Amino acid sequence: MRFITRDTDYALRAMILMARALRYKDKKVISVEDIVSGEKLPKVFLRRILQKLAEKKILSSYKGKGGGFSFLISPEKISLADVIKVFQGEIDLTNCFLKGKVCPNRPECRVREKIKAISLRVVKDMDNITIEEMSE
Amino acid sequence: MRFITRDTDYALRAMILMARALRYKDKKVISVEDIVSGEKLPKVFLRRILQKLAEKKILSSYKGKGGGFSFLISPEKISLADVIKVFQGEIDLTNCFLKGKVCPNRPECRVREKIKAISLRVVKDMDNITIEEMSE
DNA sequence: TTTAAATGATACTAATATAGTATCAATAAG
DNA sequence: CTTATTGATACTATATTAGTATCATTTAAA
Numbered sequence: 022m023r024f025i026t027r028d029t030d031y032a033l034r035a036m037i038l039m040a041r042a043l044r045y046k047d048k049k050v051i052s053v054e055d056i057v058s059g060e061k062l063p064k065v066f067l068r069r070i071l072q073k074l075a076e077k078k079i080l081s082s083y084k085g086k087g088g089g090f091s092f093l094i095s096p097e098k099i100s101l102a103d104v105i106k107v108f109q110g111e112i113d114l115t116n117c118f119l120k121g122k123v124c125p126n127r128p129e130c131r132v133r134e135k136i137k138a139i140s141l142r143v144v145k146d147m148d149n150i151t152i153e154e155m156s157e
Numbered sequence: 158m159r160f161i162t163r164d165t166d167y168a169l170r171a172m173i174l175m176a177r178a179l180r181y182k183d184k185k186v187i188s189v190e191d192i193v194s195g196e197k198l199p200k201v202f203l204r205r206i207l208q209k210l211a212e213k214k215i216l217s218s219y220k221g222k223g224g225g226f227s228f229l230i231s232p233e234k235i236s237l238a239d240v241i242k243v244f245q246g247e248i249d250l251t252n253c254f255l256k257g258k259v260c261p262n263r264p265e266c267r268v269r270e271k272i273k274a275i276s277l278r279v280v281k282d283m284d285n286i287t288i289e290e291m292s293e
Numbered sequence: 294t295t296t297a298a299a300t301g302a303t304a305c306t307a308a309t310a311t312a313g314t315a316t317c318a319a320t321a322a323g
Numbered sequence: 324c325t326t327a328t329t330g331a332t333a334c335t336a337t338a339t340t341a342g343t344a345t346c347a348t349t350t351a352a353a
Contacts, residue, residue, distance in 0.1 A: 023339095024160070024250040027312065049338065066313055072330070078239045085321025086327045089239070101272075112161040131293045136237075139282045143250070155268045159310095163341065202342055208299065208301070221350025222298045 028108040031062055031100050033101070033155065036080075039098040053091035064107035070108075077107050097153035102144055104152075112147065114140035164244040167198055168206050169237070169291065172216075176232040176292035188225035213230075213243050233289035238280055240288075248283065250276035 045106040050096075053068045071090045081093045092099075105112055109137050115136045118156040171192050178184040183251045189204045211218040217229045229233075235254045241248055244283075 023252060023311090025252065026310090054328085062311060065315080068329070069331095075329090082329060083321085084319070084327095084329045086325095087322060088320080089327045090329090116159060116161065127176060135282075135286055139279055143275055143279060146271075150268060150271055159340090190299080199342060201344080204300070205302095211300090218300060219350085220298095220300045220348070222296095223351055224299045224349080226300090232347090 025105065026109055028070055028073075029105050032066055032074060032104050032108060032154070034060055034062070035067060035071060035090075036074075036096065036099065036104070036152045037156045039090070040091065040152050041150045043092070043096070044156070048089075050083055051091070055089065066150040073107060079103070079107070088104065095153075096156065097151050099152045100148045101150040101155075102147040105147065111142045112140065161241065164206055164209075167203055168210060168240050168244060168286070170196055170198070171203060171207060172210075172228075172232065172235065172240070172288045173292045175226070175228065176288050179228070179232070180292070185217055185227045186223075186225045187227070191225065209243060215239070215243070215268050228229055231289075232292065233287050235288045236284045237286040237291075238283040241283065247281045248276065250279065 024031040034079060038056055038059060039051050042051055053064055056062065057064045057067060071080060072082070075090060075093075079092075079094050080090045082088070082090050099109060102112060115133065174192055174195060175187050178187055181223060189200055189207060192198065192201060193200045210216040210220070211226060211229075214232050215228075215235060216226045219224050219225070238248060251269065
């Protein structure tokens with residue numbers, strides 16, 4: 022079972038590097054080339070990932086020579102949950118679970134409630150882990 | 158993101174029906190046909206799922222006319238986590254996460270520890286939800 | 294002893310999701 | 324003008340998930 026897909030993984034790694042470059046070198050704008058030269062990631066694939074983060078207003082992007090990506094939201098305000106959501110949709114451990122006749126979708130179903138509670142706590146916990154923290 | 162696959166889902170539904178048949182009708186052995194006639198599940202697919210549960214010593218199987226499957230472990234001792242493990246392997250929310258250069262697998266990595274903690278709690282919680290409980 | 298109803302085992306196909314490549318257009322610095 | 328960048332999109336490859344088909348084996352019961 023893969024909870025975190027490669028998109029999410031690469032996005033996290035890239036942003037961790039960006040956060041470090043910002044903190045230690047005051048380097049704000051980073052190109053895809055900068056990132057893939059350090060990490061061994063497929064360039065075009067990563068580019069599309071950063072594009073998506075820009076589209077979602079988490080990063081800014083700059084075209085042309087000397088261009089690249091920078092944080093639009095600061096790294097201490099971007100959570101693990103945020104990143105997962107961008108690439109994998111809402112975090113929901115209850116999906117595909119007992120949708121048939123066995124357990125119709127009644128609100129009073131206690132088991133469903135329990136699993137939902139587990140799921141919500143996971144989201145809450147992952148909301149408290151930030152890119153800034155990960156880059157330390 | 159799909160946390161629970163269809164195998165797991167079908168296995169749960171089947172065992173919930175079995176637990177009910179046991180409790181209300183004292184019916185111990187149930188055939189795949191019994192299950193698919195109530196729920197709308199693909200028969201051969203479900204059979205393979207129950208076969209696997211038998212192989213894992215969760216169910217017993219009986220061949221021949223009048224045969225079918227019964228619980229080898231009683232339903233109040235089979236947990237949601239057990240079933241997920243059979244069809245999807247160990248529950249591990251940290252897989253595929255930061256395996257590259259950014260965060261080598263050092264034990265002192267705090268973020269990894271945090272995610273591991275979340276993951277372990279999910280397993281623990283899912284270990285406390287039983288088939289018996291689900292069938293109530 | 295024959296038949297029918299069941300699981301055991303295995304091979305195959307289909308659909309979907311994930312991962313990655315290729316390519317060209319647009320932009321902006323120098 | 325050239326070069327280094329992102330934007331956009333179409334394509335291919337691989338892996339996972341879901342499901343089908345088929346035949347062998349077993350056992351109860353007619």
